[in-house]
Amino acid sequence: MTTAMNRRIVLASRPHGEPRPENFRLEEVPVPQPGPGQVLLRTRWLSLDPYMRGRMSDAKSYAAPVEIGAPITAETVGEVVASNHPDYAVGEMLTAFAGWQDYFVTDGKGSRKVDPAAAPPSTALGVLGMPGMTAYTGLLNIGRPKFGETVVVAAAAGPVGSLVGQIAKIHGARAVGIAGGPEKCRYLTEELGFDAAVDHRGPDLPGALAAACPKGIDVYFENVGGAVFAAVMPLLNPFARIPVCGLVSAYNATEVPAGPDRLPGLMRAVLTNRLHIQGFIVWDFAEQAETFRKEVAGWIQDGRVRYREDVVEGLENAPEAFMGLLKGRNFGKLVVRVS
Amino acid sequence: MTTAMNRRIVLASRPHGEPRPENFRLEEVPVPQPGPGQVLLRTRWLSLDPYMRGRMSDAKSYAAPVEIGAPITAETVGEVVASNHPDYAVGEMLTAFAGWQDYFVTDGKGSRKVDPAAAPPSTALGVLGMPGMTAYTGLLNIGRPKFGETVVVAAAAGPVGSLVGQIAKIHGARAVGIAGGPEKCRYLTEELGFDAAVDHRGPDLPGALAAACPKGIDVYFENVGGAVFAAVMPLLNPFARIPVCGLVSAYNATEVPAGPDRLPGLMRAVLTNRLHIQGFIVWDFAEQAETFRKEVAGWIQDGRVRYREDVVEGLENAPEAFMGLLKGRNFGKLVVRVS
Structure with missing residues (x-):
């Protein structure tokens, strides 16, 4: 049992126009424990993307909005820190839709293993994500x-x-x-x-x-x-x-x-x-995921594709970085190094 | 040599908003004579379609505008009344882009023979056109x-x-x-x-x-x-x-x-x-013309497709009929029986 707390940033209120600091709230809650067939992920990298602004509104869209009081939606790369799932070992890295928080429990559905030897793990949220x-x-x-x-x-x-x-x-x-x-x-x-x-x-x-x-x-x-x-x-x-x-x-x-x-x-x-x-x-093109990763990874290796990341340190800085993203303040793929 | 005159309706001025009678002018000019490799068509049926409104303006579009003083553009079905072309005999019916006039000289390029025994010739401007x-x-x-x-x-x-x-x-x-x-x-x-x-x-x-x-x-x-x-x-x-x-x-x-x-x-x-x-x-789908005609003709024969024509008598009534078309006054494909 860990005694660490799970920090998470929840939607405190729906933005009207530009998001403002008061629309976000940093909370600490107990770290969840994985049940049978589940793993506990510790978030290493968090992706910030413009689509998240849409999720903060309750207008009809292709995806359901984030509920008030729930962590903001985001794709992440996390490290398995406890596992009750035969396919995932402690120490492995997985993509997940963990949201803006330190820890996340998942059964691995929709996740994908990330090999840190093949490419920096954060690229799974950017050029290869x-x-x-x-x-x-x-x-x-x-x-x-x-x-x-x-x-x-x-x-x-x-x-x-x-x-x-x-x-x-x-x-x-x-x-x-x-x-x-x-x-x-x-x-x-x-x-x-x-x-x-x-x-x-x-x-x-x-x-x-x-x-x-x-x-x-x-x-x-x-x-x-x-x-x-x-x-x-x-x-x-x-x-x-x-x-x-x-x-x-x-x-x-x-x-x-x-x-x-x-x-x-x-x-x-x-x-x-x-x-x-x-x-x-x-x-809409989910079936092309493998082809995409293979082809773009090849282009990166050949030097035909380059990418750039804009790294923000610490989960607590995600709201400010996200507000800047909507104003074009980032330069390259905006990611948060969570831990 | 015929002594008949060619009646034609030309664009007298460009409409500003709804076309008005003064935008059109009925003229009589000598009937043109076919040169070597050409035929003279006498217009039997004239098609009136909404797209012609666009051709009366000089705004940029997919086709060049009608020039002031030129006959309004239109597809027609005409009868060969004189022929210097081995493929076309007097009495045959041809589609052509003759415009709003009684007679037209063509080399047959872009034309298609219409068999009056297979379907009423006017359908070549409507359901089969x-x-x-x-x-x-x-x-x-x-x-x-x-x-x-x-x-x-x-x-x-x-x-x-x-x-x-x-x-x-x-x-x-x-x-x-x-x-x-x-x-x-x-x-x-x-x-x-x-x-x-x-x-x-x-x-x-x-x-x-x-x-x-x-x-x-x-x-x-x-x-x-x-x-x-x-x-x-x-x-x-x-x-x-x-x-x-x-x-x-x-x-x-x-x-x-x-x-x-x-x-x-x-x-x-x-x-x-x-x-x-x-x-x-x-x-844009010109290569599908044969397939289209075959399939729709089959559906008409089977009774699965019906069509309706709104027939206006006389070239001189084309402007009024066209102005009504833009207001939805026609009921069915609007065609002019020219002669």
């Missing part, structure tokens, strides 16, 4: 970039966008990334091999994007919405594909935006340009 | 209705919508049609076998549509936009498909509609419901 697979499946199943086409992605220094651009390059397309600030833009072109980078904080996003896409846009991987989408729309080529996996710019919106109403204009563009707009979440 | 193929290709390639799913289509008494619903039924789906007025609605359920019909002129379109779709909507075949799309949106099921082939309610729009801005809400629905929205025109 859900964000990487989001980029891979959305780009290849819906975006389907062809040789010589132009692929645009926003939040391009983040874990999804950076892989979208790099896979686009591997498939022979021109990759254009949109990111916030000159440092991230330099990273895209100088370290990741993007053909062009556009700073969305610059004075003229539509003009800069048009200059970066002289042949128009064939694939726009949508993960932010807002002003970026508005700049993209007039540049879309006939038969352009728009996989939609996120709309982070709107996650904090509290009311229907003022007019004019741009919906009819979008539908007109869909018709006249034969656009293909399709929403997805990574689990 | 472009509108029928629009319904067939859009529904089966993008809508992909599955057994037991709900398919909704507007302008359902028209040539595209009526075939969309009937093909949906053949594929085992539930067909719900939206049309203007009780007579058209009765036609849908009593003659075409739709499961339900909703009158968009009724007092509560959203409520009536919801009542007609108790299990939500899996495929919405979009050809009108506007209030119908607004009523459809909240009823869309996860993974719903929306083929977009027309937006007739917006064709006369002259300014960006007032707010609120519904675009972000649409994109949120795309994301959370994994919607698939895709624009198309029938020529």
